[in-house]
Amino acid sequence: MKYTQITDPFGNLVLSALVASLPIIFIFWALIIKKMKGYKASLLTAIVALAVSIFAYGMPIGTALLSALYGAMYGFFPICWIIIGAVFLFNMTVRSGQFEVIRSFMASVTPDRRLQAILIAFSFGAFLEGATGFGAPIAISAAMLVGLGFQPIYAAGICLIANTAPVAFGAIGTPIIAAAKVSDIPAMAISQLVGRTLPVLSIVVPLYLVVLMTGFKRSVEVMPAILVSGITFAVFQWYSSNYLGPMLPDVVAGLASIIAMLLLLKCWKPQTCWRFNEEPPQTIDMSRKYTNLEIFRAWSPFIVMTIIVIAWGLPSVKDALNSIGHVKFHLPGMENSIIQANGSVLPIKPFELNFLSTPGSGLLLAGLISLPLLGLSFKSGLRIYLETLSQLRFPLITISSVVAFAFIANNSGMSITMAMALAATGFMFPFFSPILGWLGVFLTGSDTSSNALFCKLQYNSAEVIGVDPLVTVSANASGGVTGKMISPQSIAIGSAAVGLIGKEANLFRFTVKHSFIMLFVICVLTVLQAYVFKWIVPDYSTSEAVQTVSPGSAWTGYLILAGMVVLLSVVSAILISQNGKVKSVKQ
Template identity: 35%
Template sequence: MNTWFAQTDAVGGSLGLSALVATLPLLAFFIMLLGVKARAHISAIVAVAVSILVAVLGFGMPWDLAAMSAVRGGLYGLLPIVWVIVMAIWFYQVTVLSGRFEDLRRTFDLIGGGDLRIQAILIAFCFGGLLEALAGFGAPVAITATMILALGVKPLKAAITVLIANTAPVAFGAVAIPITTAGEVGGKDAETIAAIVGHQAPLLAFFVPFILLFILDGVQGLKDGWLHAGVIGAAFGIVQWFTATYFAYQLTDVIACIVSMGVAVVFLRFVKPRGVAGVRERYGLPPLSEEGAKHELTAGRVWMAMMPYAIVVVIFGVANLLPPLVAWLKTTSPSIAMPLLQDRLVTAAGDPVSSTYSFTWLNNPGTFLLISGLVVAALYSIFNENGNYKISLGDAVKEIGAVMYRMRWSALTIVCVLALAYVMNYSGQTVAIGEWVASLGTIYALLSPTLGWVGTAVTGSDTSANALFSKLQVTAADHLTAQGVEGVHPELLLAANTTGGVVGKMISPQSLAIAATAVDMEGKESEIMKAVLPWSIVFLVAICLLVFLQTNVLSFMVNV
């Protein structure tokens, strides 16, 4: 068979012209999504078609190789990415169907001591982060917004609160699938990328509770609750740093959220919030009475509401830390050689390009979540407390089909975005863009997070942003290194893309629409956008500066 290799100057023998043509699939995607206002999956399908045309007509890739590249990317989008997200949402649904989620919501009423500012932080930041870790895809914003509204927070403030709170956890959302995707598409070790992200995101996490206090109650809120905000933010950030670096990175947000919530509970027992009466008066709420603070929740019901997340930690921990099991799980993922690609796709030196697909049917976070959910459903069916919480294994299994049906268009979008990424990667389109932007020199390291920010703002998904730009970031880093620029490692730029995407999510149309719907502000997304955009830009500038400093004076944060 005739072999084929990608050439980055395929269009007219010019790198610049090739890079310009290579942007057409991305432009098609963004124009369809933002200009034509097409649905995400339609936009992604159009972008895939454009990428194949550019690959064939512009970069000279045989049409069958271009089509098979799309198939290869789509397979990875389907398993593990779609599988992980479906299972994460299903796991959350198990807690809702059982009725235990309502007990969890009521638990927050007891924890905050009547201070709606602290309660809002615990719900939006800690619990919202836990939902992001397990489900993502808008679930944290929708769920926590309604919970905060119930506290008495005004709709606009509630929307702003949940959107800003849903920042630091995003990089490790849906059991860290954005980072796993960055490693797969960029061809680098996901654990190394996770560790570097774990040295960036916690700095955001520390400041988020302070910002939430300011949004909820202005300067007075900061005066009253700065100590509690600092304790919660520090606990979250420290645990996020440690878990991403030394433990199972897929569990980073799960553990950080549980620990920060636990620390807050203990701290609130000894240091009561100040100004509770004042904030309740400013919000037009009745004074807090001891009788009103009491609740029928028992310790057993609180434990049963929190138990699912403890089970997730145990199962993921065992699967990632028990050496014999880790070794066996690796043997359960057969490698499938992709037809055509395996035989004909080579590098310029004639070496085969790795295109095998690893069928990780067991050794992936989605399957671990399935096991966790079945265990939780079984325990809930056994410990049913006189029939007050009705769920069976049969009910839980049926819900998998319901979630799959509800996620069908989102799943198609993800599959197409990954297909787009692989066509662009294998045909040389992404590499051409990467080589060209590397000509910017050291300044590119400063700007690298903006790609993730733009990608997530447009697609609503840090995973999709990483699928689109990971290969580009790696190519840019390699060429900067070849030019003698020190400190710009591929893993650092992959982490920058991920962390940049974190602060782009709050301004994505998807997130804005979900928040507006949850707080009954449909049609007023622009108001929410105006309120959160300045915060998004401030966060982005901070991340850009941090990444630039990590290439030189803070390089120790990258050496993991």
């Protein structure tokens, strides 16, 4: 049965937008007022969305349920699949005892919680965002901070806030590439303008984190580290995004910020060492000194992960892996079943089971390779993997439910209704443009999905009011990053990583104010770019878009994979041989 989308079911756009936003209002109410568990709130939100789509929008029950099923499937694969792989890798490091080495290394760099927050939540988290995205940086960084002695709520909260600056370039630039595909604006042009917007946040975020933890007075004591970390990250983020493209800004800027911090701390220390009043006593034995090789071994799972995931993010490698294993299929009854308001068929892509090329499979491979490097058996690895699945069972339900809601909203026309209400603001649309991106990320938990959802509308709306479409398309990506910290998916991931499962509402209340503050900053910057500082918008031609996003050759991918195998074999051989020497010495 075919369904024609309705974008204004009540003949009044404001009323229709209000009804369309009922699921969002409900989840805010459920998390903030009722303090409901995340998975329950998300499941009920999907049910509310189903009710609105069926009774207000007239969507057939079968089509609505299939939309929810498609979204839930996409929520599990690839999104949950990526998170499972990332948390599995971290749990392996903990179970093997190697996380104690990492803790000691970080503590030896600095025992100050302010500097550890900057180094791990901001710099290392940004590096992980560039390599993996999809919540993995939040899970890994927050868990590391808890291991170092941070209060769980602060560990998860500051990692969610710190994740703001790098999200637009996460997962090897996937959000920018998605925006380019949808809007027909070159990915390089979007990368350049986003890279001229987000560095403003990148400079401020380290200070923001420390002030949030300690207050401004205590922040002044570590101002050299705040400035070095933020400015270094911002400069390299700007340079990479403007001259290298959208794939490397987070990786390059994150590494540069880490190195700059380590070099600074070699020659400077704060006068006082700050810790939380309520934290347990320091349990790390500082008398134990680790060799460089031991430290390298402890970090080896993350090194292996980075090598693999960066390779997995290259189009040529994706082509090579997809040529080996890639299944596509349509859910029965979904193809060509939805007609858009303009009379054209809504293109519903087939569900892709790219079980080799998805980053989640790359993370699983990294875990398997890391088992012997960490001295773990494959039997132990299987046990840890099953424990990881049990640990994440409720967050998996949350994520799948939220994405199901997003697909219902998109397919029924609810998302378009909300977007049209914002676009109707005319001259003020550039101010509200980032709010669309924020809304999309809140709905889907992904800047990539938000860009895919709204960037075409951003383009068309900008043309109507006479603003360069690049401004509003880029604002969708930039505004979206501020919604990441309160997306139910991100809240679920952060809660799971630090042992706050069932207390997602507390974490939501911790971050929600900061989300709106940063969103307001992006809104103001977008207005200035649209009407005042027009020179900041790069020149571009839409004819470049096809060249920017063209896929690589599968044969090139095979060569890259071969090189990766050689590199990982060398690293593994060194570490395994060293493990054997250590065991023989102990015997």
